[in-house]
Amino acid sequence: MDVLRQLQTFFWEKRTYLLVSILFLALATALGLVYPNLLRILIDDVIVPRNFEDVPILALTVLGVVILKAGMQFLHGFFGGRLGNYLAYRLRNACYEKLQFLSFRYYDTAKTGDLMSRLTGDLEAIRNFIGFGFAQILNMVLMVVFGAIMMMTMSWKLTLLTLVCIPLLAFVALRFESKIHPAFQEMRLALSSLTTAVQENITGVRTVKSFAREPYEVEKFSTRNERYKTNQIHAATLWSRYFPVMEILASVSVVLLLVVGGRMVIQQTLTLGELVAFFSLIWYIIGPMWGLGFHINNYTQSKASGERVLELLNTPVDVVETEDPVIVESEQVRGHVTFESVTFAYGNKMPAVTDINFDAPPGSVIGFLGGTGSGKSTIIQLLMRAYNVNSGAIKLDGRNIKDMGIRSLRSQIASVFQETFLFSSSIRNNISYGLKNVTMDEIIRAAKLAKAHDFIMEFPEGYDTVVGERGMGLSGGQKQRIAIARALLKNPKILVLDDATSAVDMETEHEIQSGFQEVMRGRTTFIIAHRISSLRHADEILVLDEGRVVQRGKHTELIQVPGPYQDVYNIQYADYIARGKREAGEQVNS
Missing domain, CATH: 1.20.1560.10 (ABC transporter type 1, transmembrane domain)
Structure with missing residues (x-):
């Protein structure tokens, strides 16, 4: 009983x-x-x-x-x-x-x-x-x-x-x-x-x-x-x-x-x-x-x-707000993110990230590079306070995110994940998800920045086209571009791109990144990528291995230093480097 x-x-x-x-x-x-x-x-x-x-x-x-x-x-x-x-x-x-x-x-x-x-x-x-x-x-x-x-x-x-x-x-x-x-x-x-x-x-x-x-x-x-x-x-x-x-x-x-x-x-x-x-x-x-x-x-x-x-x-909620959480409006947020000696482990496992330190001033672009399981996505999830850190502190504009209201914090962040999720609804509703009083012009502008407008208009019903469950009926690249448009429409102070262009070709990636240059202006942006081409313009790149930062710096600095970043660069640009060496050799011989 x-x-x-x-x-x-x-x-x-x-x-x-x-x-x-x-x-x-x-x-x-x-x-x-x-x-x-x-x-x-x-x-x-x-x-x-x-x-x-x-x-x-x-x-x-x-x-x-x-x-x-x-x-x-x-x-x-x-x-x-x-x-x-x-x-x-x-x-x-x-x-x-x-x-x-x-x-x-x-x-x-x-x-x-x-x-x-x-x-x-x-x-x-x-x-x-x-x-x-x-x-x-x-x-x-x-x-x-x-x-x-x-x-x-x-x-x-x-x-x-x-x-x-x-x-x-x-x-x-x-x-x-x-x-x-x-x-x-x-x-x-x-x-x-x-x-x-x-x-x-x-x-x-x-x-x-x-x-x-x-x-x-x-x-x-x-x-x-x-x-x-x-x-x-x-x-x-x-x-x-x-x-x-x-x-x-x-x-x-x-x-x-x-x-x-x-x-x-x-x-x-x-x-x-x-x-x-x-x-x-x-x-x-x-x-x-x-x-x-x-x-x-x-x-x-x-x-x-x-x-x-x-x-x-009766399942306990791990991440809870304080008794009197700080609620901030978008106008009050500058987007200054700081990680101070952050360490975190999933349950009783080995730490997923250890002693992570970096400072992301408002409007800066921070890139993360590393292999699978190196801790890149974990850092972003900790920023969104999906989990509580084991030690250290994460601060937004100098305030510990533990003291902030969870909804208030996450409303300042828009994310595009590698695994794109779309709801069984119209493309228009998927792009405007979570937002009220959004005009059609704003939706179209976001879709154009994400290079999604052209393929959307090819559908007979355009933006009213209903996608299948989990986005069935769309290609991986199309789903990802709709997700990018959804994030851009949110107009966040912090933009997270978790391998956001992994499902598109190099040409489309270049077009989307050109659009990103405009939307990233004035926003703190975190980019997780496997392609160095996505990180070239970052203000600072953190190279991770087994949850630790093993290299950090700008692209032009890291490619000059022997290490994981240079190795990845040489692999991804092997043909380009070989072609350059051949052209240089031909010039010397001539």
Whole structure:
């Protein structure tokens, strides 16, 4: 019940719905007790003494009870449904909001399929139990109590005898719950793993086909599907093992009633009508006991689902603001960035960057060069405060970014990442993403600077063209140029280009860089690149290796000094250098 207490905050505001739903269900249950009494009256007061003139009155009474009970059940369903939907609405909003503010560290290991499973199947299980299942369990208790009281009024001895198996029946049901709950937890995990496999396969279908890995993916899916099937069979085995036992115990109660009750009727210590009423009431009690497994099933499923949803909601956020964060407006920001002895490691791994120091005055261009895993992108993510540094400080205009509001900080930065992401929307909406009151002229200007306007206008619908999921339908270079336009339109104080021209050809790269010269003016710009041509005009270039700065300086300085930068330069410009040497040799010979 601890899970329900934690979920209480999401529905307690509408607790009136819960109370009213339970009230109407209890009234409907109480009305159900009228039927056994009517049967007793029909037999003892109408059929045996042959007073058939009372039959119409009994028939009308039954009709009235049926109509009234149906109305009560409708109101129970109405208010229970309102409560469940309200809970699901609030939980879904809370989960989605939590996902928006969870730190990058969480998404480093999170699986999309698992998160989708929590926001759909798990929420639905919780909604059903809070809306209806909880009231049904209370109703089950009421049915047993009301039924037992009515039976006691007719014959307490026969009541105790026929209900002797009920405690055993309850024990078996509770034992079943202790076994089935872990089974449903495993089933949820298996389903989550299965969903993740499907999601990853659909997202990466081009990669799968390009490597001809369809058989491997089928086998991987079959393995996870086998796990899910095994869990389903295990749960079904538990059901098949416990439910026959519960049915036998219920049948023993019925046999005892027929044997002992029939004898009491023969001895005239119990009327025939009372025996028939007893028979009806025993099922009124046994029915809930049989249904106890079903209600326990719903409860265990909702409990397992609630644990998974609460695990998401209770996940700590690594990067949080101070109690009174500094909020700065764009007009107040100059863009002066300073890294002071910054060291950072992902979890318990080796440091990704160690003792990083540099000063980027407003309007300067800082370049980063290095191999994969050298720490280039990590530096940018630390600047955006995707992670907290382990030691050292990052400052913007002399203020530690830890003291700034996260949204306020990130609103000053526009990034173009190597892996471009576009939403399933129009090109216009993708370029203007996150901005309000943007004119079409501003969008077109940004697209022209990014050299995207011409290919956009080739589409029949131009800027209103809807791109597919994750930008499907566009080439890598086209997606990257749209992302560049999106960053330029933001008009940031700090511009980050994380290998932003890696997916375009050399000619297009030169054109885009020419446009960058205008937009970078007055902005602090950080360029991560593998091509030296992208870094030639940087005010300072930092060469990284295993998270440390091994060289720094301008392009003209670094190519004169033996080291990693010169090595990369010689490799990328080998043909140009060889051609120059040949031309120089020919001039000497002539």
